Amino acid sequence: MTKVAIVGLGWSGFSPEVVDMSFREMMFKAAQRAYEDAGGLDPRRDVDAFISCQEDFWEGISIADEFAPDPIGGAMKSVYTVAGDSLQCVGQAYAMIKSGLFDVVVVESHGKPSDMLTLHDVMSMALDPISLRPLGLANIHALAALEARAYMAKYGVGPQHLAEVVEKAHRAGLRNPRASYAGRLNAGDYELSPVVVDPLREADIAKFVDAAVVVVLASEAAARDLSDTPVWVEGVGWRTETSTLELHDWAFPLHARMAAEDAYRQAKIADPAKEVGFAEVDNRYSFKELQHIEALGLAPRGSAAEMLLEEPSTQAAACPSTSAAARWPRGSPSKSTASPD
Amino acid sequence: MSRNINFKHRVAVVGAGMTLFRRRLLETPQELAWLAAKQALEEAGLALKDIDCVVIGSAPDAFDGVHMKGEYLADGAGGWHKPVVRVYVGGATGVFTPIAGWWHVASGLCRKALVVAEEKMSHAAKPHPQYVFRYIWDPIVEKPLNPNLIWIFAMEMHRYMYKCGVKKEDIALVSVKNKRNACGHPSAQLCDPNITVDDVLKSEVLVWPVQRLDVSPVSDGAAALVLADEAEARRITDTPVWIKGIGFTLDTTHWTNRDLAYPEYVRRAAEMAYRMAGIDNPRKQIDVAEPYDPFDYKELHHMEGLGLAKKCEAPILTREGVTQRDGDLPINPSGGLLGVGNPIAAAGLMKVAEIFWQLRGEAGARQVKKPVYTGLAQAWGDLMQAGTVIVLGI
Amino acid sequence: MTKPVNPRGTPIKEAEAVGIEFPVVGKARYNYTTGEALGVFLAGLKQGRILGTVCKRCGRVFVPPRMYCSYCFRPVDGWVEARDEGVVVTAVASYIEATRARAEKARVVGVIKLEVPGYKFDDHFFPGIMHYICVDDEAVKSMGIFGMRVRARWRPVEQRVGSITDIECFEPAGP
16 A cells, blocks of 8 residues: 655745735645645646645635635646645545545645634534533633643643743744744743633634645655655544533543544554654644643653653753644644644 | 556445435434434444444535534534544535545545434524525625525526527426435435426426426435445445445636536546446446436436436436436436435435445335446535536445 | 335424524624735726736636636736626526525526637636626526627716626626
8 A cells, every 4th residue: 555745835824814815815825835845746737636624614605615626726626625624634635545546635724814703703603502602602712721721730730831831832933934923932921911711811822823735645656756855644643532522521632642543553653752753733722732742642641741841942852842833823724734633 | 546446445335324304303413413323333233333433524514503513513423532524515515425435444544434414404594594505605706796596506507408408397307206206215305296397387486497396405314324345344244335436526616607508527527436437338337326406407417417418418318218217227216305305415425325225226115127236426516516426336 | 125214303393493593694704805816806896897817828818817727727927808798608587585585576697708809718618707687587588698798787986896796787788
């Protein structure tokens, strides 16, 4: 069975509001970059299928895949939508190529949250319409705050740890030209950030940006043709814990743990803490980074916070996480890049 | 695209299930998904613990009124603690869902997969589901005209009638056939054993040339399949039905720039599926077909796109009775969307289930007269741009 | 035996539908970015012009415009002005509103294939937009509307806002 590689990557946007381009135009720009990166491939000739990762309500368009094909070179070709984040799409592309039917698959994802006027209402619509939505949560971040409290109480994590995550991510972002929110925070800055829902402060919550990302994946044979430096996909995993919020584990992201186990099994990784060189984890909330480091087996449960304080220089740490500053200083396009859920 | 049709893992359908299709069902979307999934599992003699991964299909989130509907449906669809993904291509989603299921199994990532499609249009889509469809239009150049969903389909139907010289009487025959066929389907919403062409032509005019009985109804419902790799399939059943070909195509978004008389996107999708299935003469090699029929003209349109009829020939085949259940090329023996109902994604998957049951000889009252070995289901969606095709065989 | 055997589900009447309603229309609201191509298009409408983009590699003209060629996957080469005149390629008569309520009077709507000086188009790909057509619904039912030459009826300059509705409708242009 063929191996699968990433052979090209492109992006556009990554600023709080892209005013001069529609989401379709951002997709086009990102796709152009990705195809150039993939050895100048011609999507009209060289690509077997395209996946667009989106959700109707993020787009404000029902059946949002209608608008997927043209900007990425997919008109009258095989295109479909995965309702999920781009990592889930990469998982689908991986399966498609592994099946033997497809050689080159393009994954596109974008978010234009600046187009949304009623973001809170939209996010609330993701809650169970019968058991949760009628509660009329005044602030949707309350759900994350409940998780944060459960996690912090169970594992003895304090605000100083969250402050450290925030500070580290903003600092790492200074080296990333796409990080809109990068900056150097002083020790007291975190405390000055207003509380949104206790224990989460504004600084704990990733801010949105508008962005589009396109990734090109290929079978082994195609990858060798397209690129001298393919990056092999050794394993993928995605898991759903449960739809019923009340019944999920509030203190520990079991879904991430299970997804990681799937990916490690395929990649034949027995001890991720030793074998994984660096990691980009979803840190849309500060505490999520700590949770995810543990769920991914990069640190024992409940120990990520202390590890962080002990090894403040993440670049020098044995296993730097979010070394390129994943979600946070770069912001949180509602779709692009996230961990498997 | 690889031309290697010897895949390492052949994929079979080993069980199917569905709910009633009705204008309003009491059950929540999750409960509907569960009812269908449970029946599919029972038919395969499996329990949820046997399932490695779940593929969910559901079209616009606005129908169920739930943002991130895939996450919401996961529990009902058996996705608890499992790899779950939701895919969609608008109305073409129902046939696309088992296509995505195919690569979950063919890749070796999963050995047994549960494929579930659900739609509930009765509770959130107010004042009428057609109104919720306003979000499918281009928000900048089309939505300001305050369109009704049926406009575009009426435009396609009328262009087809104009280009092929088809009369409404001929198109109405499809509605009559399918609503009569539906009387053999235990889930059917609109069985009418006595319906005539006259009834269709006298029904309420919505958007000329579309009248009420030219259109499938608004429905709640769910459907499910169990897929398995070859070794598992042989363990589960003596009569697996193999997925022989898959195909999907999405035409340009800009539907006002192209001719609507012929569904090129369906032709491309079918070609992809036929190439994989080794079919070079579909009219001879496909024994029974379930083309997508949310409107009666669409069955004709799609037969032509699928190569089951020449351009403009489908109305003639229909008039001659070729497409009846006892005809030479039975088309929509289930009753289709016009007869069984149209909970969007679930309706497409119902068609795949129908081919599965037909090929196993389990369609009972609906079983087509001729012996059948190879069948096809097809769906269509988006702004008249998506075509999805699956070929099954024994 | 006829599959599916005893399909489940509990049919109810509308009046019996127990009541947690969560209508979506109006809850989710957006301010769509027009972007480069449609931004210019809308500004053109305000001036009474229908603008499109052109790909010189394949010769396609795009109305409504985009900044990329969907077929060659490359940026378009510039702008062209379409005439506000063309022929009807398909049309229908709507007796219902967007909400599905009965309309007070029939409204004709269709796709107009626009003319662009210096370019010729076949039936397979052409610059075209959907719009209202100010004719009687009989023209639709008789199919006489197919191929009819129509011209944009613009709103008065002071009423234009940079929207597709700056054109009131297309009306017969004569032979």
